[in-house]
Amino acid sequence: MTAPLRFDIADGIATITYNRPEKLNAMTPGMADLMWDAVRRCNAADEVRVVILTGAGRAFCAGSDISELDRYATAWNFRNRPEYCDALRALLKPSIAAINGYAFGGGLEMALSCDIRIAAGTARFAAPEIKLGWIGGGGMTALLAHSVGPSNAAMMVLTGDPVDAAQAADWGLVSEVTAPEDLLARATEIATAIAARAPIAAETARENLKAAFNMPLERAIAYERDLQAICFATEDAAEGRAAFAEKRQPAFRRR
Structure with missing residues (x-):
């Protein structure tokens, strides 16, 4: 089977790739565990100076795999699950989200948890949990409000509707928008500059x-x-x- 999360290190840059393209890289509990493992490796490795996060296929990450959520016996079990966004915020090294496609729900929260965000023109951003009867729990509201301001954050979390890459850049959600084919090269260029710093x-x-x-x-x-x-x-x-x-x-x- 293909690993649902890839981890590579080269030239001081660790790259974490969400790798369930057939499921829009939706996160499972097993992937959350792999995220924690990858973060621990990055934190422990002196040669890792910066981390790039990206997705395989047409999504960055579509959030949690909804089909996995009924496995939690109670809402309290769900509340206390190992959280992939918490793993990312435990990262000690500078991070860059190279957002290649859909960044929905927990995927948007992971992007927001990175220090720098750049997006392909094909990227889409949404906090769609309200359409399913709940709200985000990985920092969605606080991180969005800091990034795009309270009114724009309210627009996203109250409607659940997506915004495109151009709107995300206009709101300050991402720093740059690139052509899809240039996204990883640009992320690597930024990462290389950071890796050269103290x-x-x-x-x-x-x-x-x-x-x-x-x-x-x-x-x-x-x-x-x-x-x-x-x-x-x-x-x-x-x-x-x-x-x-x-x-x-x-x-x-x-x-």
């Missing part, structure tokens, strides 16, 4: 971005200054200054 600084920067949404302004600025001091004390920061003085490319070693 990895401790890159990981610290993404933690600082999270803090910006969760702290009052003055606390967030003070926290940023603390994180800056931590980065400044690393060997990589000394190497960056030396490389600048010597007019050469720095060789960062994650120290």
Whole structure:
């Protein structure tokens, strides 16, 4: 059988590919376990400096496989299941969602959980759970409100209707829209640039971005200054200054 999730590492970039194209890459509990395994591998591997997430076929991910949901004996069991969006948010490395097609439900939540989102022109985005009688539970409302604003978030979660890639870019849901055939190359180009940066600084920067949404302004600025001091004390920061003085490319070693 074909693995429902592929994991590859090359040149400091880990690529996680959802690989159930015949089911629009809908997530099963088994795939959630594989997501947790992939995230643990990325976190533990110093050679992984950035992670790309994408889907096989015409979907990024259509969310949870609805046919699997009746396996939970109670709503409480469902509430406490291993969550694939939680796995992605446990990732310590910078992440890029290369959204090649449908990003619906949990697929949209996974895209929103990535640091950078780019989309093919064929991508579609939706929070369709309301059409089935429930709402998203992997961060949908909070993450959408931060990304597209409260009114646009309300439009998506209350209607469940999809928006296309151009609308997503206009709302700030994605940073760029590319031709489908150029999507992975562009994601790799961005990932390569990030992988060349000081990895401790890159990981610290993404933690600082999270803090910006969760702290009052003055606390967030003070926290940023603390994180800056931590980065400044690393060997990589000394190497960056030396490389600048010597007019050469720095060789960062994650120290």
